[in-house]
Amino acid sequence: MLTVPQKGLLRIQPGVPGTFDQPVDGTTxxxxxxxxxxxxxxxxxxxxxxxxxxxxxxxxxxxxxxxxxxxxxxxxxxxxxxxxxxxxxxxxxxxxxxxxxxxxxxxxxxxxxxxxxxxxxxVWSLRDFAWRDGDWLQRRATTDWMRTPLSIYEVHLGSWRRPKDGRQFFNYRELAHALADYVTELGHTHVQLLPITEHPFDGSWGYQTTGYFAPTSRFGAPQDFQYFVDHLHRRGIGVLLDWVPGHFPTDGHALSCFDGTCLYEHADPRRGFHPDWNTLIFNYGRREVSEFLISSARFWCDVYHIDGIRVDAVASMLYLDYSRDSGQWVPNQHGGRENLEAIEFLPRMNTVLHAAFPGVLTIAEESTSWPGVSHPVQAGGLGFTMKWDMGWMNDTLHFLRREPIHRGWHLQDAAFRTVYAFAENFVLPLSHDEVVHGKRSLASQMPGDQWQQLAGLRLLLAAQYATPGKKLQFMGAELGQWTEWNHDGELDWSLRVFPGHEGVRRLLQDLNRLYRGLPALHRADHDSCGFQ
Known part of the structure; x- marks a missing residue:
């Protein structure tokens, strides 16, 4: 724990979970x-x-x-x-x-x-917003999300809708009302925002974070984002935040070589530089760095009432040789490839968040078979509430991209998940990563003519809701978009006038209604008995 002077601490207004007048510790x-x-x-x-x-x-x-x-x-x-x-x-x-x-x-x-x-x-004050979401926070604290419907609508705020009045973006407050209406209509329980932590480059989608304690000013001031969260809560919608502790950009104005030394990052590029993203890697073994990151995660739950974080690229944190060839990485003290410092950091982060904010979710994007990602820390796990099932996503899409006449010969793609389906608390994601970089939109990935492609998309969504696990769709799937997601544009809302595309959206509404109303589809998502 850091020891820092107590003078000058602020008291934040009543109603915000946590107060600024408590003794400072390393996670605040x-x-x-x-x-x-x-x-x-x-x-x-x-x-x-x-x-x-x-x-x-x-x-x-x-x-x-x-x-x-x-x-x-x-x-x-x-x-x-x-x-x-x-x-x-x-x-x-x-x-x-x-x-x-x-x-x-x-x-x-x-x-x-x-x-x-x-x-x-x-310079900005975070003290003058009057929260009105107390009822939501009380319900959240007593909710068992393992036995409760969790249907997530993943959103990139900058390209969900764009103004027609010459502005580049809507304000957080405008987005709050439009998004709450739309998500309520679709029947989702939560929205998950691609990173809104401050970032200099639009094309990074927020994953090149330079401000770990600031909502991006693209959409307004901090109080505008507080209004966004408060409004969605009062409409019964949870807000999850995509959070990036695995790497940070090399921008000279930010964390890189902050005091002339490699302060937040490792000095050795074999440990401190990420070749995939041209970014720097946090030195989790330095206590002040791990506390900086845990404080960031806690900050969003404390000051902005966020209901949980989806932790990006966990696999890149766990493995020292992630995306590296021989000679490009340094083994740990035991000669292995596991990042022991990250393995210590992640359970501590989860322990702090779950203790401080009952009902808050931590969800790992972890693409390997690392054991116990969503198991309790006291049982030797990493302590996440849930984990994305990347295997289900890849296998299911690989299966459905085949012509129907060929699928019977490749049923292993559809059935393999049963081998591991209940090893973790899984979220079934159809995320933004599946509709970019030449992969095409979900509808366009389906075989056949346009009618068949939309039918294939409906089959994909229905299979997702009939499969044990919580649900996540990236924005635009419900419209049956033909084009890939473009962060510089907006969703193709004009498709709603066509019956085939509107039918996809109506199906998703019905699936959410069925999923939320039928206990067999959500009460025991993470147990084989529930599936039976």
């Missing part, structure tokens, strides 16, 4: 690190243990390094209170390295950022 770093409004100014704190000096550059001092100094502590945290700064002030940290170079860095625990392509952090 956001209560101390970052920029916090205090009487007469702003208190700053940033971890940069290898810096020679740190100052704040901002709108208030003409972006001049060396005017507004921060003081160091024996924990490596630089801190200080600057007077007369107000909400909306843009700022960065000017970090002088031991070699004398001056780096300008955005706040790792910044709560709000300029709209891209600008990269400064913004």
């Amino acid at each position: 770093l956001y209560r101390y690190w970052g920029a916090h409004l205090v009487t007469g100014g702003v208190r700053f704190a940033v971890w940069a243990p290898n810096a020679r000096e740190v100052s704040v550059v901002s709108d208030s001092n003409g972006w001049t390094a060396g005017r507004d100094w921060l003081h160091s502590s024996d924990t490596g945290v630089w801190h200080g209170t600057l007077q007369n700064l107000t909400p909306g002030t843009r700022y960065k940290y000017a970090v002088r390295t031991h070699s004398g170079h001056l780096l300008e860095k955005a706040d790792p625990v910044g709560f709000y950022f300029e709209r891209r392509p600008q990269t400064a952090s913004v």
